[in-house]
Amino acid sequence: MAGTPRSRGTSRRWRRWSGTLFVLPAVALLAVFLVYPIFSTIRLSLDTGIFLQLRKFVGLDNFVNLFTKDRLFFNIGPTGISGVLVNNVLWLVLYTGGCVGLGLLIAALADRVRYETAVKTIVFVPQAIAATAAGLIWLLIYAPNPDIGLLNAGLKALGSGPIGFLGNASIVTYALIVAAIWTGTGLAVVILSAAIKSVPAELVEAATIDGASAFQAFRSIVLPMISGPLTVVTVTLAIAAIKTFDLVFVMTRGGPNGSSGVIGYTYYNETFEQGRGGYGAAAAVVMLIVVIPIILLNIRRFRASETAR
Amino acid sequence: MQTRRAPEPRSKRWRYLTLGAAAILVAACSSSAATPSPSVAPSVAASAAAPSTAPSAAASPSPEASPSPAGATVLTVFSDWTGGDQQNLEQIVAAFAKESGIQVELSGTTDFLPVLQTRIAAGNTPMVAIVPRPGVIADFVKEGLAKPLDSLGVDLAGNYNQSVTDLGSVDGKPYGLIVKANDKSLVYYDPKRVPGNPKPATWADFTALLDKQAATGIKPLVISEKDGWTFGDWFENVYLRTGGPDKYQQLFTGKLPFTDPSVSAALQTMLAVVRNEKYVAGGLQVAQSTGYNDGLAMLFGTKPTADFYLEGGFTTYVVTSSVNTAIKPGQDMAFFPLPPIDSAIGDQTELGADFAMAFSDNDATKAFMQFLAKPETANLWGSMGTISPNKNLDPSKFPNTLISQEAALIAGASSSRFDGTDQMPGDLGGAWEQTLQGIYADPTQMDSLLKSYQDHASTVFGS
Numbered sequence: 001m002a003g004t005p006r007s008r009g010t011s012r013r014w015r016r017w018s019g020t021l022f023v024l025p026a027v028a029l030l031a032v033f034l035v036y037p038i039f040s041t042i043r044l045s046l047d048t049g050i051f052l053q054l055r056k057f058v059g060l061d062n063f064v065n066l067f068t069k070d071r072l073f074f075n076i077g078p079t080g081i082s083g084v085l086v087n088n089v090l091w092l093v094l095y096t097g098g099c100v101g102l103g104l105l106i107a108a109l110a111d112r113v114r115y116e117t118a119v120k121t122i123v124f125v126p127q128a129i130a131a132t133a134a135g136l137i138w139l140l141i142y143a144p145n146p147d148i149g150l151l152n153a154g155l156k157a158l159g160s161g162p163i164g165f166l167g168n169a170s171i172v173t174y175a176l177i178v179a180a181i182w183t184g185t186g187l188a189v190v191i192l193s194a195a196i197k198s199v200p201a202e203l204v205e206a207a208t209i210d211g212a213s214a215f216q217a218f219r220s221i222v223l224p225m226i227s228g229p230l231t232v233v234t235v236t237l238a239i240a241a242i243k244t245f246d247l248v249f250v251m252t253r254g255g256p257n258g259s260s261g262v263i264g265y266t267y268y269n270e271t272f273e274q275g276r277g278g279y280g281a282a283a284a285v286v287m288l289i290v291v292i293p294i295i296l297l298n299i300r301r302f303r304a305s306e307t308a309r
Numbered sequence: 310m311q312t313r314r315a316p317e318p319r320s321k322r323w324r325y326l327t328l329g330a331a332a333i334l335v336a337a338c339s340s341s342a343a344t345p346s347p348s349v350a351p352s353v354a355a356s357a358a359a360p361s362t363a364p365s366a367a368a369s370p371s372p373e374a375s376p377s378p379a380g381a382t383v384l385t386v387f388s389d390w391t392g393g394d395q396q397n398l399e400q401i402v403a404a405f406a407k408e409s410g411i412q413v414e415l416s417g418t419t420d421f422l423p424v425l426q427t428r429i430a431a432g433n434t435p436m437v438a439i440v441p442r443p444g445v446i447a448d449f450v451k452e453g454l455a456k457p458l459d460s461l462g463v464d465l466a467g468n469y470n471q472s473v474t475d476l477g478s479v480d481g482k483p484y485g486l487i488v489k490a491n492d493k494s495l496v497y498y499d500p501k502r503v504p505g506n507p508k509p510a511t512w513a514d515f516t517a518l519l520d521k522q523a524a525t526g527i528k529p530l531v532i533s534e535k536d537g538w539t540f541g542d543w544f545e546n547v548y549l550r551t552g553g554p555d556k557y558q559q560l561f562t563g564k565l566p567f568t569d570p571s572v573s574a575a576l577q578t579m580l581a582v583v584r585n586e587k588y589v590a591g592g593l594q595v596a597q598s599t600g601y602n603d604g605l606a607m608l609f610g611t612k613p614t615a616d617f618y619l620e621g622g623f624t625t626y627v628v629t630s631s632v633n634t635a636i637k638p639g640q641d642m643a644f645f646p647l648p649p650i651d652s653a654i655g656d657q658t659e660l661g662a663d664f665a666m667a668f669s670d671n672d673a674t675k676a677f678m679q680f681l682a683k684p685e686t687a688n689l690w691g692s693m694g695t696i697s698p699n700k701n702l703d704p705s706k707f708p709n710t711l712i713s714q715e716a717a718l719i720a721g722a723s724s725s726r727f728d729g730t731d732q733m734p735g736d737l738g739g740a741w742e743q744t745l746q747g748i749y750a751d752p753t754q755m756d757s758l759l760k761s762y763q764d765h766a767s768t769v770f771g772s
Contacts, residue, residue, distance in 0.1 A: 051452065052430040069768075071761045072743075144595040145603065147612060167535055167597025169750055255537065256597055257747035272423030274736040275448070277430075 045285045049277025062282035072258035084261040087173050091241040098181040099237050103188025111196050124186035135250030138179035142166050166252050169259035180247055188233050195229035235298045242291050263287045384413045384673040387435035389421035393630045397693040405680045411673050436669035442731040446666055450479040456667040458483040461675045463682045473698045477664050485664030490698045492718050493621035493659040494546050495644040503616050512650040519588050522616050529616035530588040532596035533604025537742030545729045547579040549657045550650040554726050561729035563770030567763045590615035605632045621661050622715040638711040658722035737769050
């Protein structure tokens with residue numbers, strides 16, 4: 001019976017239909033909560049979007065204004081380029097680099113000591129703290145009053161004057177990134193540490209017997225073997241860097257003089273504070289465009305590892 | 310050589326210990342009292358008190374059978390307040406609920422604009438909103454969302470002077486009812502640190518007072534421009550006294566450009582004081598990274614290090630309720646009005662206010678707006694330290710001398726203008742405050758920053 005052409009046809013047809021059926025709920029959810037909002041945001045970015053409603057079609061005006069008229073978004077001045085986009089590049093490079101670099105260092109070193117769990121837990125604790133709370137903690141650490149601010153208390157003990165970490169346009173973004181690295185490193189440590197543990201000890205042992213130093217063994221054996229998890233961590237943190245918002249909102253609100261703004265904050269501020277939904281949506285679309293290449297990279301990697309299996 | 314170890318019980322213990330520490334940390338952070346960030350107050354339902362039944366009434370009266378004049382309507386009220394101001398509003402709302410039998414749902418957040426705009430966009434518009442900016446009221450009127458006060462049966466003429474009604478009017482029609490007014494030209498000090506009831510009559514007297522305090526080896530003036538609005542108030546006060554009230558009004562309503570020489574002249578006068586290393590408490594770095602509450606703590610905290618702070622009368626309440634509850638107004642805390650700068654322009658007062666405005670004209674909204682305009686409501690508010698501009702207000706109700714003095718200053722002002730940035734549409738005021746921060750950081754950039762702000766302002770005013 002099972003071998004007759006008729007039953008094979010039904011089962012094939014059933015298989016095709018059942019597949020569609022199983023995928024349908026997921027597709028419906030994605031369509032409602034992901035695809036529709038993306039297109040609606042793109043549509044909104046071509047409008048004035050007052051009160052988040054479509055009011056007046058303005059074409060690409062919002063984008064043109066973002067890049068040519070918005071001093072705080074993108075500005076080419078006598079002292080160089082500045083603005084939100086530059087800040088986001090700093091976040092992308094320093095936050096991602098800082099988290100992954102520190103994470104790799106801590107994961108590799110902790111692997112060699114007896115109190116590994118303690119070290120990893122301490123580094124991971126900030127992950128368990130809400131971003132708002134982390135922002136408040138760092139507001140206190142950076143406070144200019146030496147009686148409140150930890151850093152300025154230290155500077156005072158060294159006989160130096162207080163530094164306004166969050167009030168100085170030239171250091172505020174770096175100060176925010178340091179706070180963000182404090183919260184983000186834990187994730188990198190946990191994932192990379194697990195990856196390092198999955199590297200067979202025999203391989204490292206063999207290399208050591210062949211005369212490789214600890215660093216050489218790490219660089220030539222461990223690092224290539226954890227390249228998968230390393231990429232995942234890097235991509236995750238890079239996307240987080242591009243869409244960063246919470247620390248900026250809690251700690252500086254983009255100030256002083258807009259010098260610590262990021263795309264996510266521009267989106268929030270324009271849409272909800274200034275009521276210019278279209279302009280805010282344009283910033284969100286810029287963010288989407290910036291994120292796409294990173295996501296594509298991730299998908300390509302994903303495909304490559306699928307075929308390798 | 311490195312070997313993998315089996316997990317030891319020791320490491321497990323560590324894990325629990327550190328987890329516990331993490332939990333304590335998180336708990337400690339969430340209960341941190343000095344929260345400079347805005348917080349959203351939970352919605353408080355001030356449900357109507359059931360009407361007391363007469364003793365002669367029949368047994369088992371149903372508490373649900375309250376005679377509600379507006380049917381089952383629940384009045385939704387939204388405010389720009391949290392903390393003490395919001396608690397005061399809760400009392401007002403409770404009094405209204407008791408009198409009218411109307412149930413009220415109250416919510417508030419200092420981030421009022423994002424929440425209000427989202428609620429409107431989502432079709433969940435509150436019936437009454439309390440907002441601090443006439444500019445925002447004008448935006449809502451332009452969108453056709455606000456209801457004029459005369460259509461709600463509010464007795465304006467009987468309770469307010471025309472000049473007060475005008476502050477909340479858009480194109481001559483009244484929309485905003487002032488529920489709380491503040492004098493924003495007050496220089497606060499601690500009489501124990503600055504004795505002799507100083508009351509400088511001229512700008513020279515004021516700087517002489519700063520010099521005198523500076524001579525004792527401290528930097529007396531607190532500038533806290535991390536919160537841009539405090540710095541915006543400084544500029545408004547100085548410009549009002551150097552440019553005069555007419556130019557002031559033109560500047561903030563888009564009729565005079567910010568590139569006008571009078572603006573940079575006012576900025577120079579202002580920076581000579583607020584950017585003076587001799588005066589600024591902690592130095593410029595501290596001024597740039599200190600916010601309003603932290604700035605007040607430098608004067609009225611447990612370890613004061615400075616002497617003067619320019620801000621609005623609401624400061625009295627903020628200090629005594631959240632900066633240092635041990636401070637007694639009048640005894641540990643006093644103020645003098647910022648003196649005139651140009652004798653030809655004379656005494657000037659900058660005002661701030663919170664307005665009640667209606668998005669609905671149903672009966673519950675009408676009843677509430679009428680209730681807010683009553684002298685009895687103004688007196689209840691006055692007893693909590695909130696100054697209403699109601700002309701029938703009984704000044705003996707004020708809880709302390711500073712509030713009485715502030716109310717007298719507002720009532721007796723020879724010339725007053727409303728907070729300039731609050732009159733501007735959208736968040737143009739916020740952008741101006743950011744521009745001021747930029748100028749403070751680097752005054753050599755003043756001209757280019759003013760020009761680029763004006764470019765932005767003209768597109769907003771032009772539309």
